[in-house]
Amino acid sequence: MAEATPAPGPENAGPAPPETSEAVGDPTQLLRATLQEISTVIVGQDQMVERILIALVAKGHCLLEGVPGIAKTLAVSTLATVTGGSFTRLQFTPDLVPSDIVGTRIYHPSTEQFDVELGPVFKNFVLADEINRAPAKVQSSLLEVMAEKQVSLGGTTYTLPDPFVVIATQNPVESEGVYPLPEAQRDRFLMKVEMTHPRAHEEMEILRRMSTTHPEAHQLLDPVTLLELQKDAERVQVHQLVLDYVVRLVMATREPENYGVPELRRVLEVGASPRATLGLVACARALALIRGRDYVLPDDVRLLARDVMAHRLVLTFDALADGTTTGQVVDRILAAVPPPRVIWDGPSTDAGDGAAVATR
Incomplete structure (x- = not known):
């Protein structure tokens, strides 16, 4: 049986989560403040932002479907900033291979040994941008990552940081060069959120905010607090x-x-x-x-x-x-x-x- 080994890096460092929610304040106030802080950057996608936060608190992954340019990527990166978690963006393309995502073993002739190079999925927030652009073998490389929150390389299992969430995006319009997600892959996503273009007054607000200096969100939470919020939801x-x-x-x-x-x-x-x-x-x-x-x-x-x-x-x-x-x-x-x-x-x-x- 593969040996369970925690992933190296600062993601797994830090104190243990507190025992009660009083240590991190009122959970509802924290979550509402998080939504409010994200709304300083994202305009007109309140339902999408709330759904992503729900998926995060419910320990699930989220699939965003919408045309390009409606702040899917910006929303995920802003959420990572506000919650204080580590973030990585994976641009899925047809020439991608599974080792580009989960990592691989590299042989060093000088030592005559294999070293493990962990992939970019070892972050709290993983944005799989245009996930349906990659072939099936790359999409399937995320199955173990999303279901078990671990990666197996060379007979050893490496645990992903906690909390961990995959947020994928896909374009519903263009079909050329696209590999639709199979049923097993879609089932791994807790939620699928369909997004639309902003309305006229929202478009005006986007123009007002983004035409000069872009607004920036500030960190309100941290991974330990987020874990406690997940426990509050379970209660x-x-x-x-x-x-x-x-x-x-x-x-x-x-x-x-x-x-x-x-x-x-x-x-x-x-x-x-x-x-x-x-x-x-x-x-x-x-x-x-x-x-x-x-x-x-x-x-x-x-x-x-x-x-x-x-x-x-x-x-x-x-x-x-x-x-x-x-x-x-x-x-x-x-x-x-x-x-x-x-x-x-x-x-x-x-x-x-x-x-x-x-x-x-």
Whole structure:
């Protein structure tokens, strides 16, 4: 069995995370301040910025899809600056090879030994820019990195720094010279966020800010604090009926005829995986923490369902020919599967401060 060895470098140095969240301040205030600081640089992409932060707090990876020039790369680098983590940008091209990303073993004739050269993925934030420009073998080199947060080279396993997140971008318009991500690769991403052009007033604000001296974000967090925020999110309570609602949403993609949407049987070839179930709960917890709650509401799940589930669905050929999108399928499921009702009638030990979740 491969020996687990921590990655060298300053990323793994430093004190152990504190035991309680009081050591780093109020988590909601910290997360809201982080969003506010990022907004001093990024204009008109509030949903995208919030989704990236949710993925980070939920310990997941994020895929950004949008046309060039709408601040995808700038948003990731700004997030790394504000949270205080190390950052690297990998420009994916057709001539890239896996060793360019994860590292390789180099033979030195003078010592007659192999030395390990670790790749650029050993950072807290890894931006995989235009990930669909690289061939399948390069894309697959990230599978172990994203799922296990480790790299195996020459029989030895090297652990990536913690926290660790991969944020990939891809262009949805241009198809020449592009290698679409396979289903297994897409499933590794906790969320896929679709981005659009800014509106007119946002474009004017971009022009005002960027036409002179570019604004700069300041560091508010550090990796130790970020780890504690992730623990705070894990402590957010989820009522049993909300968990049941998440399961019903996911199962409706696999057995639509049992959940009131039989017309989706001819549309869906492969439903969402169990990663969608786990991801919905983790993201809902992170969103609740940002909104200042210690419990999850059904609306948290509904708000994030499209970002978590849509990219995990595989449509039939007929559905693709008809122009059906996975987002439309998720919207149809959300409309058909009823959520549990929330009754505000005093404290509840299950749902949190003043919220009781009841059957529909």
